[in-house]
Amino acid sequence: MLETIFGTLYTLLSTPYYMGLMLIAVLIGIWVGLTPGIGGKLSIALAIPFVFGWEAIPGAIFLLTMHAVNGTSGQISSIMFGVPGDGDDAATVLDGYPMAKRGEAGRALGASMTASGVGGIIGAIVFALMIPVLEPVVLAFSPAEFFLLALLGITFIAFLAGGGGMLKGIVVGLFGMMLATVGMDPQTGTARFVGEQIFLWDGISLVTAVLAIFAVPEMIALGVKGGSISAVSMQAAKVSYRQLLGGVLEVPRHWWLVIRTSVIGAVIGMIPGLGGSAAAWFCYGHAVQTSKTPERFGKGAVEGVIAPETASNAKEGGSLLPTLFFGIPGSSGMAILLGAFLILGIQPGPTLITDNLNLVWMLIWALVVGNVMAVAILLVFARWAAILTFVRGEFLIPFVLTMCVFGAFVNEAQWQNLVVLALLSAIGYGLLSADWPRAPFAIGLVLGGIAEESLHKALALWGLEFFLRPLSLVLIGLIALTVGWAIYSGWRRPVASQTA
Amino acid sequence: MLLNRRVAFTLVMLAILVAMVGMAAQYPPDARFMPWVVGIPAIALCLLQLGRDLRAARHAAGEAQEGEGSTLRREAAMGGYFLGLVGGILLFGFLLAVPVFILVFLRHWARASWPLALGLVAAAAVVYYLVFVQGLNVALHQGFVTQYVLERSSE
Numbered sequence: 001m002l003e004t005i006f007g008t009l010y011t012l013l014s015t016p017y018y019m020g021l022m023l024i025a026v027l028i029g030i031w032v033g034l035t036p037g038i039g040g041k042l043s044i045a046l047a048i049p050f051v052f053g054w055e056a057i058p059g060a061i062f063l064l065t066m067h068a069v070n071g072t073s074g075q076i077s078s079i080m081f082g083v084p085g086d087g088d089d090a091a092t093v094l095d096g097y098p099m100a101k102r103g104e105a106g107r108a109l110g111a112s113m114t115a116s117g118v119g120g121i122i123g124a125i126v127f128a129l130m131i132p133v134l135e136p137v138v139l140a141f142s143p144a145e146f147f148l149l150a151l152l153g154i155t156f157i158a159f160l161a162g163g164g165g166m167l168k169g170i171v172v173g174l175f176g177m178m179l180a181t182v183g184m185d186p187q188t189g190t191a192r193f194v195g196e197q198i199f200l201w202d203g204i205s206l207v208t209a210v211l212a213i214f215a216v217p218e219m220i221a222l223g224v225k226g227g228s229i230s231a232v233s234m235q236a237a238k239v240s241y242r243q244l245l246g247g248v249l250e251v252p253r254h255w256w257l258v259i260r261t262s263v264i265g266a267v268i269g270m271i272p273g274l275g276g277s278a279a280a281w282f283c284y285g286h287a288v289q290t291s292k293t294p295e296r297f298g299k300g301a302v303e304g305v306i307a308p309e310t311a312s313n314a315k316e317g318g319s320l321l322p323t324l325f326f327g328i329p330g331s332s333g334m335a336i337l338l339g340a341f342l343i344l345g346i347q348p349g350p351t352l353i354t355d356n357l358n359l360v361w362m363l364i365w366a367l368v369v370g371n372v373m374a375v376a377i378l379l380v381f382a383r384w385a386a387i388l389t390f391v392r393g394e395f396l397i398p399f400v401l402t403m404c405v406f407g408a409f410v411n412e413a414q415w416q417n418l419v420v421l422a423l424l425s426a427i428g429y430g431l432l433s434a435d436w437p438r439a440p441f442a443i444g445l446v447l448g449g450i451a452e453e454s455l456h457k458a459l460a461l462w463g464l465e466f467f468l469r470p471l472s473l474v475l476i477g478l479i480a481l482t483v484g485w486a487i488y489s490g491w492r493r494p495v496a497s498q499t500a
Numbered sequence: 501m502l503l504n505r506r507v508a509f510t511l512v513m514l515a516i517l518v519a520m521v522g523m524a525a526q527y528p529p530d531a532r533f534m535p536w537v538v539g540i541p542a543i544a545l546c547l548l549q550l551g552r553d554l555r556a557a558r559h560a561a562g563e564a565q566e567g568e569g570s571t572l573r574r575e576a577a578m579g580g581y582f583l584g585l586v587g588g589i590l591l592f593g594f595l596l597a598v599p600v601f602i603l604v605f606l607r608h609w610a611r612a613s614w615p616l617a618l619g620l621v622a623a624a625a626v627v628y629y630l631v632f633v634q635g636l637n638v639a640l641h642q643g644f645v646t647q648y649v650l651e652r653s654s655e
Contacts, residue, residue: 050631050636167545167548167549167552168549170542170545171513171517171542171545171546171549174538174539174541174542174545175513175516175517175542177534177538178517178520178535178538178539178542181534181535181538185527185530185531187530187531188527188528188530188531190527190528190531192524192527192531192535193520193523193524216582219578219582220575220578220579220582223574223577223578223581223609224571224574224575224578226574392610394609394610395606395610395612395620397605397609397610398601398602398605398606398610399602399624401581401582401585401601402585402598402601402602402624402628405585405586405589405594405598406594406598406628406632409589409594409638409640409641410632410636410638413638413639415589415590415641418586418589418590418641419586419590421586422582422583422586425582426579427512427516429575429579430509430512430513431509433505433509433575434505434506434508434509434510435506436509448534448538451534452534455533455534455537456530456533
């Protein structure tokens with residue numbers, strides 16, 4: 001075991017190819033986090049075509065590192081302009097922005113970047129510590145449970161939408177599973193939903209679908225919205241190294257808070273559907289509750305920056321756990337990452353622990369090393385990095401859209417995929433503009449094939465009695481509770497809030 | 501107005517799901533099993549959602565939708581740009597359609613100056629060529645019109 005743990009670290013650090021890939025991934029991840037209009041999910045979707053055909057380990061390291069570090073740079077706009085990059089950064093605004101307004105932007109940035117990096121490292125350690133505990137649990141799962149886990153994954157991730165969006169999330173997830181049935185049926189050899197289109201016999205291209213549902217709608221929405229994220233002058237965005245260093249030192253000064261919020265964040269990340277926002281807000285609340293001077297929060301308390309940042313990055317390590325071992329993404333970003341892993345030939349599930357522990361440890365170390373790299377780069381270049389938040393969204397749109405069409409085509413070299421891209425993009429924009437969650441679609445599409453195969457295997461082994469297996473009953477109970485709650489809360493929710 | 505954006509989209513989703521479940525009826529039992537296992541509950545939940553959307557639309561009826569017209573125009577324009585890009589690639593190929601699309605978008609939508617727009621187009625063309633044609637060695641789609649013209653000119 002120890003040989004695997006330290007052997008993978010040595011391999012990672014001593015292989016210039018891996019380190020070079022990680023450096024590129026870190027730079028892209030930082031850029032993505034800083035630039036308005038491009039989120040972490042979109043960046044993975046855009047990167048998938050480039051890693052297509054790569055070996056599993058370098059491809060997975062590249063994508064995971066890129067995904068893990070974009071949260072580290074995302075807080076810059078939260079602190080400097082009061083504009084959160086995404087939901088995960090919203091809690092940071094509460095104290096980060098007041099600090100910036102009173103001239104302590106550098107201190108807030110130094111504290112948040114260091115906290116974010118340390119959180120990412122502790123999250124990876126928590127994940128690593130969970131592996132021996134989890135191994136017997138994962139190995140107890142049979143095809144029956146894997147079918148039900150796929151359904152549970154969709155219902156859990158629908159929670160990300162929150163409130164009445166859960167119902168929509170489940171429908172979208174099932175729609176994704178439905179599209180996963182397009183193509184040749186593995187049981188009977190029947191071509192389903194393909195008409196005369198032979199290129200669809202292998203199913204809908206995952207890359208095309210992910211680009212269409214996530215990337216293209218975001219760009220259309222950005223074009224419709226228009227403008228730049230920042231209304232603050234370039235002069236106001238300047239920070240000094242002295243302040244940055246002061247902020248860095250705040251993290252060891254509050255070490256006990258950092259450890260607590262990192263562990264809480266990692267544990268929240270392990271629960272599919274709760275997401276980074278929950279981790280950040282929960283830990284912000286924890287910091288307020290445990291502070292001797294809670295009245296300082298909301299007015300520029302540095303602990304109010306440290307707590308949400310450690311938590312939101314620590315949750316990445318935690319959310320990798322259900323993604324890799326159960327095939328249930330712990331967050332919407334992980335849903336797309338899961339699709340990318342499948343494209344790279346990494347099959348999530350219990351065999352990863354038994355047959356591919358090297359890959360698992362390589363990913364854990366990639367999280368650690370990637371976060372260290374990101375923090376070091378950001379601390380050196382933070383003064384200039386803020387300038388990126390002034391980029392006008394309209395200038396990004398044509399480049400991202402052209403990347404999408406290249407990505408859809410390159411994957412299978414079929415021009416028909418461009419037509420599929422256009423059709424699914426219309427549905428994707430419909431989902432976005434009608435306020436339907438899109439992450440469950442990716443999970444449904446990714447897990448649809450696994451779910452169908454598992455269902456047929458379970459029926460062949462146990463018939464309909466597979467529903468009565470103890471673990472199956474537990475999972476069915478969880479699904480029923482989740483769906484029941486979705487329906488109940490949907491009808492109870494005040495109508496006014498839907499029309500707002 | 502009952503048929504607002506949300507209701508319309510829920511109806512679209514419902515129509516797609518109903519059509520797929522209906523099509524699956526023609527397949528052998530084993531082949532239609534999964535589409536039905538997934539599709540029928542999805543239709544039921546979609547109907548519930550439609551009920552909720554209609555309820556919300558009834559409450560919102562009469563409320564003015566500020567800026568709806570201009571949003572629709574911008575959405576149509578953005579959709580047009582994207583469809584133009586896809587259509588342009590299908591007809592004229594990546595090498596022609598992509599630079600033209602970027603240039604037109606930057607000039608007319610982003611209001612970039614000619615030098616900036618041309619510079620960005622040139623940079624993008626070089627990067628795309630190096631990455632996709634040279635790096636990944638992909639045979640990019642030539643475009644049906646371009647292919648036809650090239651074939652005719654070589655005869």
